[in-house]
Amino acid sequence: MIIGNVFSPFPPPAAATLCQFHHSIASVSRRQLWGLHNLNNTGSRNANISRLKASFWESIRSGFIKNNTMQVIESPSTIQEEVEMLPDEFVLVEKTLPDGVVEQIIFSSGGDVDVYDLQALCDKVGWPRRPLSKLAAALRNSYTVAALHSIRKSAGEERNDEKKLIGMARATSDHAFNATIWDVLVDPSYQGQGLGKALIEKLIRTLLQRDIGNITLFADSQVVEFYQNLGFEPDPEGIKGMFWYPRLTG
Amino acid sequence: MSENSGWRRKQIEMAVATTAAYGRYLPANFLHAPLKITNQSSSPPPPLYISTNPSDVNPRQLQDLYALCNHSCHRFPNLDSDGRVEPIDITKLRIALSHSPVVVSVFTKPEFANNFSTRTEVGAKSSGIGGDWIQRVMPVMPVMPDNGQLVGFGRAVSDLGLTASIYDVMVIPSLQGRGIGRRIVQRIIRMLTSKGVYDISALCSDKERLFFKACGFGEDILGSTTMMYTGTSSYSDADQMVIYAGRKLLLVPPLRE
Numbered sequence: 001m002i003i004g005n006v007f008s009p010f011p012p013p014a015a016a017t018l019c020q021f022h023h024s025i026a027s028v029s030r031r032q033l034w035g036l037h038n039l040n041n042t043g044s045r046n047a048n049i050s051r052l053k054a055s056f057w058e059s060i061r062s063g064f065i066k067n068n069t070m071q072v073i074e075s076p077s078t079i080q081e082e083v084e085m086l087p088d089e090f091v092l093v094e095k096t097l098p099d100g101v102v103e104q105i106i107f108s109s110g111g112d113v114d115v116y117d118l119q120a121l122c123d124k125v126g127w128p129r130r131p132l133s134k135l136a137a138a139l140r141n142s143y144t145v146a147a148l149h150s151i152r153k154s155a156g157e158e159r160n161d162e163k164k165l166i167g168m169a170r171a172t173s174d175h176a177f178n179a180t181i182w183d184v185l186v187d188p189s190y191q192g193q194g195l196g197k198a199l200i201e202k203l204i205r206t207l208l209q210r211d212i213g214n215i216t217l218f219a220d221s222q223v224v225e226f227y228q229n230l231g232f233e234p235d236p237e238g239i240k241g242m243f244w245y246p247r248l249t250g
Numbered sequence: 251m252s253e254n255s256g257w258r259r260k261q262i263e264m265a266v267a268t269t270a271a272y273g274r275y276l277p278a279n280f281l282h283a284p285l286k287i288t289n290q291s292s293s294p295p296p297p298l299y300i301s302t303n304p305s306d307v308n309p310r311q312l313q314d315l316y317a318l319c320n321h322s323c324h325r326f327p328n329l330d331s332d333g334r335v336e337p338i339d340i341t342k343l344r345i346a347l348s349h350s351p352v353v354v355s356v357f358t359k360p361e362f363a364n365n366f367s368t369r370t371e372v373g374a375k376s377s378g379i380g381g382d383w384i385q386r387v388m389p390v391m392p393v394m395p396d397n398g399q400l401v402g403f404g405r406a407v408s409d410l411g412l413t414a415s416i417y418d419v420m421v422i423p424s425l426q427g428r429g430i431g432r433r434i435v436q437r438i439i440r441m442l443t444s445k446g447v448y449d450i451s452a453l454c455s456d457k458e459r460l461f462f463k464a465c466g467f468g469e470d471i472l473g474s475t476t477m478m479y480t481g482t483s484s485y486s487d488a489d490q491m492v493i494y495a496g497r498k499l500l501l502v503p504p505l506r507e
Contacts, residue, residue, distance in 0.1 A: 130412065133411075134411040134412050134446065135411065135412070136411070137409065137410050137411030137412075138409040138410075138411030138412040138413070139409075139411075140409075140411075141351075141408070141409040141410045141411065142409050143349075170409075172407055172408065172409050172413065172415070173349070173407065174345070174346040174349045174350050174405075174407045174417070175345050175346065175348075175349040176323075176342040176343070176345040176346035176349070177323040177324070177342065177346055177417075178323075178346075178407060178415065178417055180407075180413070180415050180451070182409075182412070182413055201503035202503075204479060204502070204503050205502055205503050205505075208491075208493050208500055208502045209502065211342075211493060213324060213325075213493065213494070213495020213496065213498065213500060214323075214324065214325045214453075214478065214495060215478060215479035216415075216453060216476065216477070216478050216479075217477055218451070218470065218474040218475070218476055218477070219474055219475045219477050220472075220474055220475075221473065221474075221475065224475050224477070227477050228477075230503075231479055231480065231481050231501065231503070232477040232478060232479050232480070233477060233478055233479075233480040234475045234476065234477050235475070235476055235477075236325075236326070236477075236478050236480055237326065237455070238455060238456050239325060239453055239454065239455055239476065239478065240453075240454055240459065240469065240476050241451050241452070241453055241454070241470065241474075241476035242451065242452050242453075242454050242459065242462045242463070242467035242468060242469060242470075243449070243450065243451050243452075243467060243468065243469075243470055243471075244439060244448075244450040244451075244452075244465075244466055244467050245466060245467070245468050245471075246448075246466065247466060
């Protein structure tokens with residue numbers, strides 16, 4: 001359900017309508033919503049989607065693996081750094097469902113998130129749509145992208161796995177001092193199991209092992225307590241985040 | 251052109267000719283018009299070169315700039331008895347630079363930057379006999395990164411799609427208050443918006459808040475709470491790994507089964 005305000009089409013730089021549009025995109029990345037509440041300031045899809053589609057296809061054409069339904073987005077590893085952190089992948093939870101199907105929840109930090117799956121998950125938690133090309137770029141250029149996938153293996157049959165993205169969190173970083181966590185979300189049907197906590201803890205662990213000590217996030221009021229329980233402090237020593245708001249005049 | 255400037259031009263032409271004849275020597279009594287003594291508020295603006303090319307930044311120079319500005323990359327730095335932060339790790343600085351998509355650096359001529367700790371001195375130096383007018387009229391080397399002194403800096407980290415964060419904006423104390431910091435932030439913003447990123451954040455201490463407000467930043471209108479990991483969690487474990495970030499001791503979350 002999207003409560004619509006009509007927003008201007010995708011603006012060229014320095015347009016006066018910048019503020020409103022950027023606001024709708026901005027609000028989503030920044031907030032750690034968990035899909036519990038709908039935003040009441042959602043925007044309609046931007047009108048210039050055709051222009052974006054062209055650049056989107058260009059941008060992922062090179063990364064597309066033809067016989068694979070999943071788009072592989074490379075994690076931003078750099079050659080010059082001495083320690084290469086191998087991406088983690090392991091089974092977090094495994095359980096057998098009543099119908100005999102085995103479900104595994106796999107944690108991975110290699111950034112193998114399909115942008116379409118992510119868009120669908122964002123829809124599921126009620127976030128307004130963001131241009132796919134921007135989502136793809138954001139994933140590609142994040143320092144670490146942690147994902148949770150559920151794999152359901154049918155009992156008895158061979159290779160009949162159903163893989164679904166059910167959670168994600170990502171962090172941008174300068175690889176040395178600072179990191180910011182954005183876009184934390186968990187599929188509503190999988191919430192309440194400690195999966196979000198696992199995502200964040202793993203993310204923090206990855207960052208701290210790399211000696212990245214300034215870890216920041218911007219939390220919606222409903223989830224402040226959640227992050228406090230994980231070791232985050234609100235406005236520590238008076239430090240606050242400020243955001244750029246382009247002036248509409250001049 | 252006023253009459254005054256016509257007379258001045260003649261003076262300049264003679265000076266050029268004289269210098270050409272005598273080399274760099276100028277007789278002290280050559281100058282008839284005493285130059286105006288500048289006071290603190292009207293000290294000459296330094297010639298500035300603003301670069302967005304990361305290779306213009308020399309990490310050692312940058313390390314010095316951090317020290318001059320008493321700026322730390324840790325949000326909760328260790329302070330010594332004089333209130334000075336510890337020197338920044340240059341290896342980490344290099345890494346941080348290479349992963350900051352936007353790097354802005356400001357250079358000026360060394361005499362405008364390094365030799366003066368207050369603005370009064372800058373004014374006084376340039377208003378003596380000779381002053382800097384000769385520099386203004388002679389064909390001079392423009393300030394460039396390789397012949398200039400690094401006096402201002404700012405960088406941003408971004409996913410080049412949705413979000414960005416600005417860090418480490420600084421200007422040496424002797425050149426603060428001239429709008430250089432604001433120009434640095436404006437340049438950063440311009441570079442980010444040209445890449446389609448409009449969600450730009452900056453972490454601010456109390457002091458920095460006014461500065462960023464003047465640059466067009468404000469509190470989150472959606473009312474999100476800024477939170478930082480400080481490692482004090484409700485679960486504590488005896489054998490927990492910790493790392494230091496400045497003076498904060500951060501607990502590393504344990505691996506869970």
